[in-house]
Amino acid sequence: MGRGQQTISVGRLSARRGSTTASLSGVRALHPDVDIEATESSEAIVLALLRVAPDKRGSGRASAALKALLAYADGQKKLIALTPEPLAASKGLSKGALTAWYASYGFEPNSGRHKDFAYRETYIRRPSSVPEPS
Numbered sequence: 001m002g003r004g005q006q007t008i009s010v011g012r013l014s015a016r017r018g019s020t021t022a023s024l025s026g027v028r029a030l031h032p033d034v035d036i037e038a039t040e041s042s043e044a045i046v047l048a049l050l051r052v053a054p055d056k057r058g059s060g061r062a063s064a065a066l067k068a069l070l071a072y073a074d075g076q077k078k079l080i081a082l083t084p085e086p087l088a089a090s091k092g093l094s095k096g097a098l099t100a101w102y103a104s105y106g107f108e109p110n111s112g113r114h115k116d117f118a119y120r121e122t123y124i125r126r127p128s129s130v131p132e133p134s
Helices: 024-030 061-076 095-103
Strands: 006-012 034-040 044-052 079-082 123-125
Touching (some): 024 034, 024 061, 034 061, 044 061, 061 079, 095 123
Parallel strands (some): 044 079
Antiparallel strands (some): 006 034, 034 044, 079 123
């Protein structure tokens, strides 16, 4: 782990509207039904895991947790980097569906002329106000 980085297991998360979070711990407290693992540095958050238990999928919990994480990152002016990968032994979304889902929240491929070589992850989202996906 690089200097100035801290690993934070954000734990189990669920949805609550209209709340603001001042930390990744605040995201965890608002969303107890979603597992999130993230590494935070002074410039970015690297999202390693976002998972909802199979019996709770399809209820918007992951979307609510991701929105809270995006709001926190935007407030801190931090980029978020990730690599969409389906979980092994999971009947969740395919890699293509995960990629499309993250793209609907403003994540873009970390490649080509706009590649940020500071991150090996394949998708990034720079801090901004992102419209809600339809």
